[in-house]
Amino acid sequence: MIFYFSGTGNSQAVAEIIAAEFNDTAVSIFKRDPSEFDTANEKMIGFVFPCFSYRAPKEMTAFAAGIDPHDAYTFAITTFSNKTGNTLEHLGEAVRLDCGYGLKMPDNMPVFARDVETPETAAVKLRNAKERLYGTIIPGLKAGFRGIDTDKGDGQENNSPMFRDFFPVEKASLDTERYYAEDTCIGCGLCEANCPVDAIELVDGKPVWKEKWCAGCMACINKCPVEAIQYGEYSKPRMRYVFKGFDL
Ligand SMILES: Cc1cc2nc3c(=O)[nH]c(=O)nc-3n(C[C@H](O)[C@H](O)[C@H](O)COP(=O)(O)O)c2cc1C
Numbered sequence: 168m169i170f171y172f173s174g175t176g177n178s179q180a181v182a183e184i185i186a187a188e189f190n191d192t193a194v195s196i197f198k199r200d201p202s203e204f205d206t207a208n209e210k211m212i213g214f215v216f217p218c219f220s221y222r223a224p225k226e227m228t229a230f231a232a233g234i235d236p237h238d239a240y241t242f243a244i245t246t247f248s249n250k251t252g253n254t255l256e257h258l259g260e261a262v263r264l265d266c267g268y269g270l271k272m273p274d275n276m277p278v279f280a281r282d283v284e285t286p287e288t289a290a291v292k293l294r295n296a297k298e299r300l301y302g303t304i305i306p307g308l309k310a311g312f313r314g315i316d317t318d319k320g321d322g323q324e325n326n327s328p329m330f331r332d333f334f335p336v337e338k339a340s341l342d343t344e345r346y347y348a349e350d351t352c353i354g355c356g357l358c359e360a361n362c363p364v365d366a367i368e369l370v371d372g373k374p375v376w377k378e379k380w381c382a383g384c385m386a387c388i389n390k391c392p393v394e395a396i397q398y399g400e401y402s403k404p405r406m407r408y409v410f411k412g413f414d415l
Contacts, residue, residue: 168206169193169213170234172227174363174384175275176410177246181300182215185244188305196226197363201233211308212239214258217275219383221252223261226363226382231262240311243267244304248274248284248292250320268304269317272296275385277405278345278398284406290415297413343376345399346387352395358387 169191171182179195186193189211194204206212212234216227223231223245231243241264245254248271255267273289307316343366348358354372366381367374374387374396388396389407397403 168204168209168211169215170196170227170230171214172196172216172224172230172363172384174217174382174386175389175408177272177275178215178217178244180410180413181244181246181270182213184300185213185215185305185308189308196230199230201230204234206234206239207237209237209239212236212241214241214243214262214264216243216245217384218245218247218251218254218269221250221254221257223254223258224382224384228258228261231258234262236263241265242308244270245317246270246272246296247317248272248276251317252319255315255317266307266312267315267317268307269319270296270299270304271318272410273408275389275408277388277402277407278385279401284408286406286415289406289408293413293415343379343381346374346376347397348374349395349397351393352391353393355392357390357392358396361386361390 169182169186171178171193173179173195182193191211214227214231216223241262243255243258243264245251247269251269255269258264259267271292273292274284352373354369356369358374359367359369362381363384363386364378364382366376366378367387368377388398388402389409394407
């Protein structure tokens with residue numbers, strides 16, 4: 168069984184491809200509880216999720232901590248846009264892991280002046296990711312690889328001070344106070360429907376972020392069909408990203 172957290176589709180695609188390779192099932196952890204899953208007879212258990220500020224999303228860490236892997240071969244794959252730091256080691260403190268891979272994919276975070284993804288840089292990352300997924304990760308899982316294989320970066324084992332203000336690792340959540348919808352919002356309600364932690368509510372046809380901290384998954388801002396959602400000034404010129412396939 169392969170459990171995934173995914174706001175914009177990178178991790179979901181990876182989980183589903185691996186599940187198909189192993190005749191297994193990929194399950195989103197959103198709004199699910201680990202007690203719903205009987206893992207006693209699983210041969211393989213995987214966790215696939217985006218790297219958030221050099222950690223797994225807190226929802227994934229809590230979910231994984233509630234899964235008993237018994238004798239299964241266990242793996243974690245973190246999709247990431249830049250560096251993973253100690254993301255995989257950190258998840259390994261919550262659940263027994265036999266192996267961990269990082270898979271570089273396009274950045275889904277148009278709310279922070281860090282990576283500036285363009286359609287061209289995203290296409291290169293997707294091409295390389297496909298090669299690594301099929302050429303290294305899937306063969307590695309088939310061979311029962313043990314260990315950690317990722318680009319941790321240099322000195323990025325912990326949250327950087329710059330990032331900490333914006334995305335505090337102890338909360339591993341995103342401060343929602345800077346979110347708003349522009350007048351171009353058509354009130355379709357997709358942002359409310361897509362929010363995995365029910366942090367958004369449509370009030371008079373416009374989204375309101377009713378929780379101070381959300382999962383930070385970026386589904387609302389990236390999946391808005393008219394790009395009406397902004398995060399302060401940061402997001403205005405930035406590309407929105409949703410996984411649509413490896414070969415763009
Ligand atoms: C709140 C947040 C924090 C992130 N932190 C990191 C990070 O520390 N390092 C990194 O390389 N990518 C980081 N990213 C990029 C995502 O990990 C990457 O785009 C991921 O593949 C998105 O996965 P998804 O499409 O399954 O949601 C971050 C993204 C978000 C939304």
